[in-house]
Structures are given as structure tokens and as C-alpha cells.
Amino acid sequence: MTLKIVLRNLLAHPLRNFLTSGAVFFAVFLLSFLQAVVSTLDAGVRSASTQRLWVQSAVSLFVDLPLAYESKIATVEGVEWACKWQWFGGIYKEESNFFAQFGVDPETFRKSYPEIIVDDEHYKNFEGNRTGCLVGKDIALKYGFRVGDTVPIIGRIFPRPDGSPWEFKVEGIYESKTAVVDQGTLYFHFDYLKEAIESGDTDGEIGVGVYLAKVRDGADPGQVQSAINAMFENGPQRVNATTEAEFGRQFVSMLGNIPLLLRSIGGAVLVAIFFAVLNTMLTIGQERTRDVGIMKAIGFQDGAVFRLMIIESLVLSLSGGLVALGVAKLLEPGMRMALTQQFPGFAMSTNTLLVGLAIAAGIGVLAGLLPGMRIRNLTPLQGLRGQD
Amino acid sequence: MALVPLNYTVRSLFTRRSTTILTICSMGATVAVLAGVLALQQGFATMFVEHGRTDLVVLLRPGATSEGESAFPRDRSDILIKSSPEIALGSDGQPLASAEVYLAVRRFKVDGGETNVPIRGVQPKTFEIHGDDLQIVDGRNFQPGTDEVIVGQSLVGRIRNCQTDATIMLNTTPFKVVGVFKSKGSFRSEIWGDADRMLSALNRRSFSRLIAVLKDPSKVEAFSERLENDKQVPAKLQTEKAYLESQTLALSITFFFLGSLLAVIMGIAAVFTGTNAMLSALTARMGEIGILMSVGYRPFAIFLAFQLEAIVIGLAGGLLGCLLVLPLNGIQTGTTNFATFTEVAFAFQTTPLVLAVAIGFSIFLGLFGGGIPAIRAARMKPTEALRRV
Amino acid sequence: MPHLIDLKNVSRTYQRGGESLEVLQQLDLEMEGGSFYALMGPSGSGKTTLLNLIGGLDQPDSGQVVVDGEDLATMTSKELAQWRADKVGFVFQGFNLLPVLTALENVALPLQLTPLSKTQRRDQARHALDLVGLGDRENHRPRELSGGQEQRVAIARAIAMDPTVVLADEPTGDLDRGSAEQVLVLLERLNKEMGKTILMVTHDPLAAEHAREIVHLDKGRLGRRDANGNVPVGGNAGEDAPS
Numbered sequence A: 001m002t003l004k005i006v007l008r009n010l011l012a013h014p015l016r017n018f019l020t021s022g023a024v025f026f027a028v029f030l031l032s033f034l035q036a037v038v039s040t041l042d043a044g045v046r047s048a049s050t051q052r053l054w055v056q057s058a059v060s061l062f063v064d065l066p067l068a069y070e071s072k073i074a075t076v077e078g079v080e081w082a083c084k085w086q087w088f089g090g091i092y093k094e095e096s097n098f099f100a101q102f103g104v105d106p107e108t109f110r111k112s113y114p115e116i117i118v119d120d121e122h123y124k125n126f127e128g129n130r131t132g133c134l135v136g137k138d139i140a141l142k143y144g145f146r147v148g149d150t151v152p153i154i155g156r157i158f159p160r161p162d163g164s165p166w167e168f169k170v171e172g173i174y175e176s177k178t179a180v181v182d183q184g185t186l187y188f189h190f191d192y193l194k195e196a197i198e199s200g201d202t203d204g205e206i207g208v209g210v211y212l213a214k215v216r217d218g219a220d221p222g223q224v225q226s227a228i229n230a231m232f233e234n235g236p237q238r239v240n241a242t243t244e245a246e247f248g249r250q251f252v253s254m255l256g257n258i259p260l261l262l263r264s265i266g267g268a269v270l271v272a273i274f275f276a277v278l279n280t281m282l283t284i285g286q287e288r289t290r291d292v293g294i295m296k297a298i299g300f301q302d303g304a305v306f307r308l309m310i311i312e313s314l315v316l317s318l319s320g321g322l323v324a325l326g327v328a329k330l331l332e333p334g335m336r337m338a339l340t341q342q343f344p345g346f347a348m349s350t351n352t353l354l355v356g357l358a359i360a361a362g363i364g365v366l367a368g369l370l371p372g373m374r375i376r377n378l379t380p381l382q383g384l385r386g387q388d
Numbered sequence B: 001m002a003l004v005p006l007n008y009t010v011r012s013l014f015t016r017r018s019t020t021i022l023t024i025c026s027m028g029a030t031v032a033v034l035a036g037v038l039a040l041q042q043g044f045a046t047m048f049v050e051h052g053r054t055d056l057v058v059l060l061r062p063g064a065t066s067e068g069e070s071a072f073p074r075d076r077s078d079i080l081i082k083s084s085p086e087i088a089l090g091s092d093g094q095p096l097a098s099a100e101v102y103l104a105v106r107r108f109k110v111d112g113g114e115t116n117v118p119i120r121g122v123q124p125k126t127f128e129i130h131g132d133d134l135q136i137v138d139g140r141n142f143q144p145g146t147d148e149v150i151v152g153q154s155l156v157g158r159i160r161n162c163q164t165d166a167t168i169m170l171n172t173t174p175f176k177v178v179g180v181f182k183s184k185g186s187f188r189s190e191i192w193g194d195a196d197r198m199l200s201a202l203n204r205r206s207f208s209r210l211i212a213v214l215k216d217p218s219k220v221e222a223f224s225e226r227l228e229n230d231k232q233v234p235a236k237l238q239t240e241k242a243y244l245e246s247q248t249l250a251l252s253i254t255f256f257f258l259g260s261l262l263a264v265i266m267g268i269a270a271v272f273t274g275t276n277a278m279l280s281a282l283t284a285r286m287g288e289i290g291i292l293m294s295v296g297y298r299p300f301a302i303f304l305a306f307q308l309e310a311i312v313i314g315l316a317g318g319l320l321g322c323l324l325v326l327p328l329n330g331i332q333t334g335t336t337n338f339a340t341f342t343e344v345a346f347a348f349q350t351t352p353l354v355l356a357v358a359i360g361f362s363i364f365l366g367l368f369g370g371g372i373p374a375i376r377a378a379r380m381k382p383t384e385a386l387r388r389v
Numbered sequence C: 001m002p003h004l005i006d007l008k009n010v011s012r013t014y015q016r017g018g019e020s021l022e023v024l025q026q027l028d029l030e031m032e033g034g035s036f037y038a039l040m041g042p043s044g045s046g047k048t049t050l051l052n053l054i055g056g057l058d059q060p061d062s063g064q065v066v067v068d069g070e071d072l073a074t075m076t077s078k079e080l081a082q083w084r085a086d087k088v089g090f091v092f093q094g095f096n097l098l099p100v101l102t103a104l105e106n107v108a109l110p111l112q113l114t115p116l117s118k119t120q121r122r123d124q125a126r127h128a129l130d131l132v133g134l135g136d137r138e139n140h141r142p143r144e145l146s147g148g149q150e151q152r153v154a155i156a157r158a159i160a161m162d163p164t165v166v167l168a169d170e171p172t173g174d175l176d177r178g179s180a181e182q183v184l185v186l187l188e189r190l191n192k193e194m195g196k197t198i199l200m201v202t203h204d205p206l207a208a209e210h211a212r213e214i215v216h217l218d219k220g221r222l223g224r225r226d227a228n229g230n231v232p233v234g235g236n237a238g239e240d241a242p243s
Helices: A002-012 A014-046 A069-075 A106-112 A120-128 A137-143 A190-198 A221-231 A244-254 A258-287 A289-298 A302-330 A332-338 A350-377 A380-385 B006-015 B017-051 B074-082 B124-133 B185-189 B195-202 B217-229 B240-284 B286-295 B299-328 B352-379 B382-387 C047-054 C077-087 C103-113 C118-131 C147-159 C177-194
Strands: A052-057 A079-087 A100-104 A132-136 A150-153 A166-176 A185-189 A210-215 A239-243 B056-060 B097-108 B114-122 B134-139 B148-152 B167-170 B173-183 B191-194 B209-213 B236-239 B332-337 B342-347 C005-016 C019-031 C036-040 C062-067 C088-091 C165-169 C197-201 C213-218 C221-226
Touching: A002 A014, A002 A302, A014 A244, A014 A258, A014 A302, A014 A350, A014 B240, A052 A221, A052 A244, A069 A079, A069 A210, A069 A221, A079 A106, A079 A190, A100 A106, A100 A190, A106 A120, A106 A185, A106 A210, A120 A132, A120 A166, A132 A137, A137 A166, A137 A332, A185 A190, A210 A221, A221 A239, A239 A244, A244 B114, A258 A289, A258 A302, A258 A350, A258 B017, A258 B240, A289 A302, A289 A380, A289 C077, A289 C103, A302 A332, A302 A350, A302 C077, B006 B017, B006 B299, B017 B240, B017 B299, B017 B342, B017 B352, B056 B217, B056 B240, B074 B097, B074 B209, B097 B124, B097 B195, B114 B124, B114 B185, B114 B195, B114 B332, B114 B342, B124 B134, B124 B209, B148 B185, B167 B195, B173 B185, B173 B195, B185 B342, B191 B195, B217 B236, B236 B240, B240 B286, B240 B299, B240 B332, B240 B352, B286 B299, B286 B382, B299 B352, C005 C047, C019 C047, C019 C221, C036 C047, C036 C177, C047 C062, C047 C165, C047 C197, C077 C088, C077 C103, C088 C147, C103 C118, C103 C147, C118 C147, C147 C165, C147 C177, C165 C177, C177 C197
Parallel strands: A100 A185, A132 A166, B114 B191, B148 B173, C036 C197, C036 C213, C088 C165, C165 C197
Antiparallel strands: A052 A210, A052 A239, A079 A100, A079 A210, A132 A185, A150 A166, B056 B209, B056 B236, B097 B114, B097 B209, B134 B173, B148 B191, B167 B173, B332 B342, C005 C019, C005 C062, C213 C221
16 A cells, blocks of 8 residues: 555656656666776776786886797796787777777687687687687677678788788687676787788887786796796886786776766766755655645554655655666667777676665665655644644 | 736745755756866866967877877988978077977876876977976976986876986986976976987887977978878878877867766756756745736746746856866866876866856756746646635 | 543643643543534634544643543553554544545555455455445545545545544535535434444534534533533533433
8 A cells, every 4th residue: 555655646746756757867877877987997907817917018008028028937937828918009990990909829818818708610710810810799799890801900000101901800709708808809910910020011119018927826926926027127128017907907097086086976966866856855745744644643653654755755766766777788788889999898787787776775765864754753633734 | 018026036936945945956066067077178178289389390100190109210300300491490590390209108106006107308409499388397407418307297296206306217227307397288297308318218219209390380281291292201290289189189079978978967857857846836836826817917927937937046056066166176187098098187177168158057957947837837827826725 | 331531630732823822721521432422612612622632633731531441641652643543533624535545545544554454454445435325436536526425435434443433523614515414414324323432523503413412612611511402510420411
């Protein structure tokens, strides 16, 4: 009966309640979007593996390490293998189509990431084809790449003298079950790039952006880290070996205050919407004065009518909130595709949805408190007479 | 046609205080968010775009979109400088052109975390080119040919070791910080030193870019075309202003996108809230409307009265929002420009434009929010209104 | 046999605009179960206050209000609420039905406070609605009913719980002559055929004619006159007026 009363009361003022619910809808939608962005940024750090170390130049992200380092790193105690990663930095057709491309060692690449899912046959083809590449599911979807297609990438760091694009044949499409590897990257053979530089087919210098050092099971990552750093203390290029988590955090911290900004916006949105819902609930509370008087005269307890108000507030808030979460989840694939450039791996995780739900419910309960308490404290006679 | 007296509107607002106040607060928060993002964008725009010169050109390797990925070998830069009559001459009769080395290096922030700070190796002519746009505010300038550097003002207190008499490490070479400089534009987030010493410390061979002052700024198109097609020393040429715009384009677009998204979403929510407030005003004042109508006020006058009330509420919300956002003015913030992967530091700027947009938006919200209720009020029949009392 | 309703030395004062109004002053009153009382008096005589005290909607400043053996003056508001649910049925001048509920649901409202099952509640409500002759209107909302019909639904609600006493405050105040008559006849029937104890506040002498006994209040003090207009010796317990 309580729910019946609540629902019918809400439907009795359709426009006003729809507007309030609608305001909550927009607020929760926005908030869950912001929360998803923030959590996407953290996701990579959270799912990092302790068994993978990243070795980069201590000087700059933009300075490559010598090729000779590969064998040296492999000799460090506790290192199982070193995989080369070179940032290619090209564009697909035009400036706005930007996604990451890396030249890697195919034999050690897949071994380093058991979380990557790709057809074995396809991967074998990738390994066998010097000019082949592996593309992530998200960019395959966005640009319509299929196995067998040729992807032209215009080199910017490694341009062809005549400005023509590099051509990579798609040998496989990969999916990633971890946030550390997004599905928006193109991986090709490092050696292909190396040979092109050696033969003068492209400008640029041979170097390796980062080495991925796989830590042997049982070895202490911290010790391996220190050993690698010490090995190159005196140059020619000092290195900074970091855990995968640290590496990820590095990029997040580059965003500086953006996460704070997003959270502040979220906070302000919450405040704005809370006032809006409170406004409606106060009006509803006033309207309900006589009904409450009747119910209390009949014998309903103070607590019962208080609950009625809270439930009404909750239904009002959750009706908008739940729809917003539903829409946000529905739009997730679309948004991920649109954001592969800025926020690859954008995800509306269950956690984010739960946060959104908690917010909507929280607003509902809080907005109902003030009118609820007033209603609770009304004597039957006050209610019947319609005054406080 | 007689208009409903103003003091009726004003007093009505005060009668239902709690509703009015809550609505104003809600709108205020909305406007504050929008104004805040706009202030951020303004700070960003002021920082970069407005400080590009049109008489100064930037030369990169053909195909490069930023100096970070451009390589300008020493011999090429010498030839280019000597063989370009378009370049103005300095007081010593030499071309006003300078080669620079650019690299974004990893530095630790004072409050923890890392970021990428631009290092710029310059030649002495650079200072002549920038003139008063760049001034030493602490310590002194570095000596050419030595392992000394000066740091931009924005870095002091934010990045470790960025102050006079500190020492920074570049790869394996220590450099002494001998001064702090201030500059219009983005240079204030950079560390400057001698170009050749930088190349040596960083193990590099090529410069990153050339800058040069034009004799005749209007001829920049011709100059650009000539260099594009030059067989010996091809180069990509843009004015400094155009270059800076291109660097910040992506981030600007992001801000614009974010701002627009927020405006639309929160705007709708705010309109909903405003409509609600006016609807409840309508319900509560049913009797008064009936009386006003039976006394002889026309529906349109009632409509206007309600709209006016809504606009006043919107305006009050807008003013509150502006008040909330003003303290942000001047607060430094920073993020990474993902086009250049370097840290950009800028401050919120609550310019008159920001405030104007905020107020305009809030009036618009009031107008829109008050629309439906105002129409309803005007459409009421007097008898119907009076009966509902 | 103890009286169903027994007020001893009851006083009630209200604060209004800085002044104290002594609405009831040291009142003694007894009422018997199974009777139909009309409580009459001029405006401000305290009859509604008296009704509210007996119904547990208000508590006296001093004195005892004993209904069916329990003193309401000592109960907490929580206990009073439960007591009202169990023992009292109210009928108000303004009908006071919940606009969003149907007639049947309104009647069933007080039954929510019982441990009855959903089916049992519905059947009991239906039964009460049939009793007042509105069984065919059970799915109508209050706005679809006439004033008289609304009041009859309110009466059905009042008796749905089989209360110890039915308290009616100016039940015909908002009704036209014809509907008023219908309602009064119904109340009389409930009293005569089903033995319900009814206490009705009214200022209408014609309405009072349907009652068995008339109690007069004037300035918070009691006067008593039976239906024949005889004035017995005031305030004494145990003297039943001839019906």
C-alpha cells in the first residue's frame, strides 16, 4: 500500500515530478560519465602486473635507448627476456585519426601479455609477416579494419622521403582483458622499422623507446629494478626502470589537476541537483500535510509517514538515476569508440555504475530528510488543519 | 496594456522564500560550473594563443607538426639563415635568426608525481629576438657556452630544483640554475640553456627548430611557399602565432567540447529546475492570478509578470554563480598537452567575457524555465483560478 | 458496570496569539457503550476539543480520560496512535479521504495496521463498503463521488476495524439536506442494528434528532438534556436517560 500511495502521488503531478526526475537523470548521467573517465585513468594502474618492468630513458620520454641495451638488460639477474617497444607516432590518413602504434618484438610481445586474446593462427601469420600488424578491437571497429586489410600510416617521426604512407597488413585483431593494454593500438615488427632506417627508406634514428623487461617468476621485481638502473648509471643514456603500475601512474600524474577538476565539476553538479530535488520534496511535503494528518488520526505511527516521505523521495530520485545509468551503459561502446584517442579503454564499469546508484539513492534519502522530519513531527490535528 | 506592477513580482519572490532560495542556489551551482570551465579555457587561451607574434616565424623540418618531432641539422640551419633575404637584420647587421633545441624532459614535481618540462637550448640571438618579452626576474641570465640554465617563473615552486642556485641533472651532466625569467606566453614553463651544451648533454646532433624575425610580415605566405619547394633546405614555416595555435588546438578543442557538453547537460537540468520553481509558484498563486485577471489585467501581462519573475530568479542564480567562481581567478593549474606531451601551466581567468556569458546563460535559463508556467498562467480562466483557492 | 467513556476533572487550555483560552475546565463526563450521543454547543464551546480528547487526538492538561478501561491522558503519542488504530473510527466534516486511493483502498487504509492478509483486508473493506451501500463504487476515486458518497465511504473506513467507538465531527456540515439525511440515517442504523457506540459533534438540531442522547457544552462546561428535552441533575454518573 505504501508504494501504491507513493507512486500514485508522484503520478498525480506528472510535469513537476518528471522535471525533477529528469534533472536527476541528467546529473547522474554526467556524474557517471565523469566518474568513468576518472576510473579509466586509474584502471591501468590498478591492473598492472608486478612481473613486468618498463625501462625508459631517465632523461625524457622522447629520448630513445640504444639498441645495444637489449642484450645487456637480458643479462640482468631475474630478467627472463627484454621486449623492444618503439613508439611510431604516425597518423592514419589525417591528423584527427590518431591512435597509438608500436614497433615490438612479436616473439616476446605476446608472451609478455597473457591477458591479450588473439587467434593463434593469426598471431603466427603476424610473426611470419615482416610488414604485418596486429590491431586492437576498438580501432578495428572504429575504422573498419579487417584481417587482410592494408592500413596506411603516414610517418611523422619516421617519415618516408616522398611523404608516402607506410603500409601494414592486418594479420590479426586482438582483444584485451586487462586495462593495462587498451584495444586501441596497432602493433608491428620493430625489425621492419629498423631495416627501413638502415636502408635509408626513412628518416630518423634507430633506437628503442622503452624496453619491457619480464621478471622471472620468483625473482624480486624491486631488486631487478635497481639492478637495471645501476647498470646504466654512467650512461650513455641513464635509465629509469619502473614497475608497470608506476609507469601507468606516470601518465596519470601528467594529467595534473584534470582528475581534480572533473571531481569538482561532479561535486558542483551534485549540489545543484540536490537543491533541485529538495525543492520538489519540500513542496511535496507541504502538499502531503493533510493526508498525513488523516493517516496519523487513523493510527499510523510517525515513523511510518516518515518512511513514506523518504520512499517518495527515493523513487523520485532513482527513477531518473536508474534510467541515466541504463543509458550510460548503453552508450558505453559508442563512447569508447569516440574516445579511443583521448581515453583509450574508456569503460563504464560496474563500480562506476554502483557509484552512480549510490549517488542517486543518497540524494533521494537526503532530500527526503527535511520534509520527512517535518511530517514526522506533525501532530494529527496539525496535519488535519493543514498548518504547523 | 497595463503591466502587472513590479513590486508584485518582487514581493512574490520573497513570499515563498525557501523555494526561491533553493532554486537560486541550484542555478548558482550550475552557472558556477560553467563559468569555471570557461575561466579555465580563457586562462588557457590567454596563455598561448594571444602571445604568438605575427612577425616571428618558426621553421621546422617538413612534415613535422611540432618542434618535438622536428630535426634541423646544423649545416642546414646555417645555410637557411644565410640564404634567406626575408629575414630581418639585427643591430649588428646579422640576420635576426636563432636555432633552438627542444626536448621535453622528465622532472619531479614538488608535490610528488612526475611531469614533462620543456628544455630549450637557445643561441644568444634568441634573446635579441624576444627583447622585452622575456625578462630576468631573479639571479642572472646564463653565460653562453657554459653549463648554466635559467628557469621560467611558472616552474618555481612546482618543479623540484627550479630555483636560483639549485642544480639540475640532464642525463649525466649537471647544470646550475643561475636565474629565473618571466615571459609572456608559454616560455614561462620552460628551462633555457645554451643550445650546444644541451645537444652535448642530451647526446643529440640536430637542432629542433629555427626562429627568425621577418623583414616584412605581410610576405610570410611567399616565404613559406619558397621554403616548401626548396630542394636544398626545405622547411615548414609558420608564424609563431599560427604555430602556437596548432599546438594547443587539441587541448582547446577538448576544453570547448567539455564546456559545451557541460553547458547542454547542466543547462537542461537547470531549465527543469527553473520550470519546477515557477510551476509551484503558479500553483501557490492561483487565487492571485484569478484576482488579477478579474480586475482587468490581460493574459499577456500575466505572462510577462511570470517571465520577469523567472528571469529575476535566473539572474540571481547567475550572480551567485559568478560570485562562487570569482575566487578561482588566478589559481594556477596544470595539465599535459597531449599534442606535445609537455606540461602546460596556466591560471583560471575569470575575464569579463566569462562573467558576461555566465549572466547571459542564466537569463536564458530563466527565460526558458519560466516559459511553460508563464504560458499556463496566462491561459487560465479567471473563474477556474478563483475556484482553486 | 463501568462506563465506556469516563472523563474526570479534565481541563484543556490553548495558547492563541499570546492569550490562554481555557477551552475545557474541570469537566466530568460519563458515556455508555451502545449509545448514540450528539455533542452540541455554540462555537468555541469546546465540543471538538472534547471529541479529540476522547479519540486520543489530543491530551488534556490535567485530569483523566478513560476509554474502555484505559487512561489516554497517560499514554505516549506512539501508544495513542496504536490505540486509535485499534479502538477508534473517525468521521470528519471534510470527509478526509486520500485523493489518490479508490473508495475500497481508502476503507482498507486502517486495515494496513493489522496483521490481516491482503485478501482478508480486501474482504473486510468490501464488507464495510457494502454496509454503507456503496459496494458498486469501490473502484471510484473520491473526486468521482458526490459529497454524500464520500462521507459514507469515510464512515465505512471508520467502521472497517470494528472500533470501540465512532467519533464524528460535524459529519453533515458540508452536505446538502438530502445527503445529510442519508448519512444520519446510516449512523442511526449502525447504532441501532449493530450496536456501535457513536459520538457526534454537531450544531444542527435536526441532525441531533437522530441521536439518542444530547450532551450540551457551553464555555467548557457541561449541560445534559435527553432527546425528550428533559434536563436531569447534571454531571452524575450512572443515570441513564430514558431512550
